[in-house]
Amino acid sequence: xxxxxxxxxxxxxxxxxxxxxxxxxxxxxxxxxxxxxxxxxxxxxxxxxxxxxxxxxxxxxxxxxxxxxxxxxxxxxxxxxxxxxxxxxxxxxxxxxxxxxxxxxxxxxxxxxxxxxxxxxxxxxxxxxxxxxxxxxxxxxxxxxxxxxxxxxxxxxxxxxxxxxxxxxxxxxxxxxxxxxxxxxxxxxxxxxxxxxxxxxxxxxxxxxxxxxxxxxxxxxxxxxxxxxxxxxxxxxxxxxxxxxxxxxxxxxxxxxxxxxxxxxxxxxxxxxxxxxxxxxxxxxxxxxxxxxxxxxxxxxxxxxxxxxxxxxxxxxxxxxxxxxxxxxxxxxxxxxxxxxxxxxxxxxxxxxxxxxxxxxxxxxxxxxx
Amino acid sequence: xxxxxxxxxxxxxxxxxxxxxxxxxxxxxxxxxxxxxxxxxxxxxxxxxxxxxxxxxxxxxxx
Numbered sequence: 240x241x242x243x244x245x246x247x248x249x250x251x252x253x254x255x256x257x258x259x260x261x262x263x264x265x266x267x268x269x270x271x272x273x274x275x276x277x278x279x280x281x282x283x284x285x286x287x288x289x290x291x292x293x294x295x296x297x298x299x300x301x302x303x304x305x306x307x308x309x310x311x312x313x314x315x316x317x318x319x320x321x322x323x324x325x326x327x328x329x330x331x332x333x334x335x336x337x338x339x340x341x342x343x344x345x346x347x348x349x350x351x352x353x354x355x356x357x358x359x360x361x362x363x364x365x366x367x368x369x370x371x372x373x374x375x376x377x378x379x380x381x382x383x384x385x386x387x388x389x390x391x392x393x394x395x396x397x398x399x400x401x402x403x404x405x406x407x408x409x410x411x412x413x414x415x416x417x418x419x420x421x422x423x424x425x426x427x428x429x430x431x432x433x434x435x436x437x438x439x440x441x442x443x444x445x446x447x448x449x450x451x452x453x454x455x456x457x458x459x460x461x462x463x464x465x466x467x468x469x470x471x472x473x474x475x476x477x478x479x480x481x482x483x484x485x486x487x488x489x490x491x492x493x494x495x496x497x498x499x500x501x502x503x504x505x506x507x508x509x510x511x512x513x514x515x516x517x518x519x520x521x522x523x524x525x526x527x528x529x530x531x532x533x534x535x536x537x538x539x540x541x542x543x544x545x546x547x548x549x550x551x552x553x554x555x556x557x558x559x560x561x562x563x564x565x566x567x568x569x570x571x572x573x574x575x576x577x578x579x580x581x582x583x584x585x586x587x588x589x590x591x592x593x594x595x596x597x598x599x600x601x602x603x604x605x606x607x608x609x
Numbered sequence: 610x611x612x613x614x615x616x617x618x619x620x621x622x623x624x625x626x627x628x629x630x631x632x633x634x635x636x637x638x639x640x641x642x643x644x645x646x647x648x649x650x651x652x653x654x655x656x657x658x659x660x661x662x663x664x665x666x667x668x669x670x671x672x
Contacts, residue, residue, distance in 0.1 A: 339659040346648040353641030360637035369637050437668030449658055457651055592652070599651050603644040
């Protein structure tokens with residue numbers, strides 16, 4: 240009888256809080272549908288990992304499934320890179336190819352990464368930890384995981400939860416920041432929807448190869464990230480391996496997402512997760528998203544005096560990765576201001592540029608921080 | 610391209626050198642500046658390449 244009570248007697252208040260946090264993530268996933276494909280497995284995994292003497296995580300020589308999956312899929316960067324193949328196969332880059340100047344917004348809206356990196360350094364984190372925290376602002380889960388795994392393994396759970404939670408909160412985070420930084424007149428700016436030129440199949444096929452070559456030569460540390468993303472896109476655009484393209488978009492994405500979420504939770508144990516550092520990371524994560532949004536909006540405002548065809552500054556906010564959620568948010572905001580102002584194509588092209596920008600930002604940080 | 614790489618490499622070296630110091634703020638500021646500039650350069654090259662590809666392989670207007 241005593242053996243049956245060992246687990247109950249060993250429960251600590253910190254583990255109870257972790258059960259509550261796991262339950263909260265499951266609630267957000269089911270009731271609010273915030274990034275359910277990741278928050279649901281992470282929430283359940285957090286509960287499983289915090290059961291006293293849990294057989295799901297490794298204790299000494301006794302291996303647990305969650306820890307084994309973590310060592311196999313996260314510590315080696317395997318799962319996030321496989322996710323990139325799936326994302327690449329899902330993304331249609333045509334809007335960006337029709338409107339390449341939008342790529343610059345994909346650069347401007349990475350400002351939050353660097354602001355947050357400096358803030359973290361100011362608050363006393365080491366340079367590598369600061370870089371890993373800053374990359375939450377990439378609004379790109381796999382990039383955040385790769386950088387955190389390389390630079391600050393101890394912060395990986397908090398960074399991952401922050402990155403995915405705030406990505407799901409983009410519709411709540413971005414609109415107030417945009418309204419604060421723009422006048423109604425600016426939000427009513429109409430953009431030309433007739434200038435989109437057709438894109439040839441050759442261009443669509445050459446684009447992923449060209450992006451891989453350029454970025455890998457200039458930023459070799461980004462080769463794996465951008466290479467997997469573009470490989471997925473080449474599968475899609477080649478039109479000769481539809482089975483592989485569909486497999487990447489569906490089976491691969493589903494299986495890896497499922498394993499990714501639950502094994503990240505293996506390191507969300509109370510002793511590692513419940514501390515002041517986690518709270519600080521969650522706080523800095525939201526700052527990163529706010530300053531990303533501000534960077535994109537202010538860049539558009541700065542460009543406008545020099546442009547014949549003005550850019551609606553709201554579109555600049557889509558340079559944050561969070562694809563395609565940010566593009567949809569801005570499209571809806573545009574319609575709310577003026578029911579005849581259709582910004583969708585511009586917003587999506589900017590948003591796709593943000594996806595590339597976030598990967599390049601991650602690669603540059605990996606290259607520059609030693 | 611070689612010149613660009615040389616400039617980026619020299620700036621990168623200069624930026625990462627003080628990373629050994631105790632305070633992380635100074636290197637973080639320098640790295641942030643270089644990285645942000647680097648992103649704009651890379652994205653600018655992407656944009657220029659897309660424009661060139663568009664000229665070389667123009668798409669057909671749908672009938």
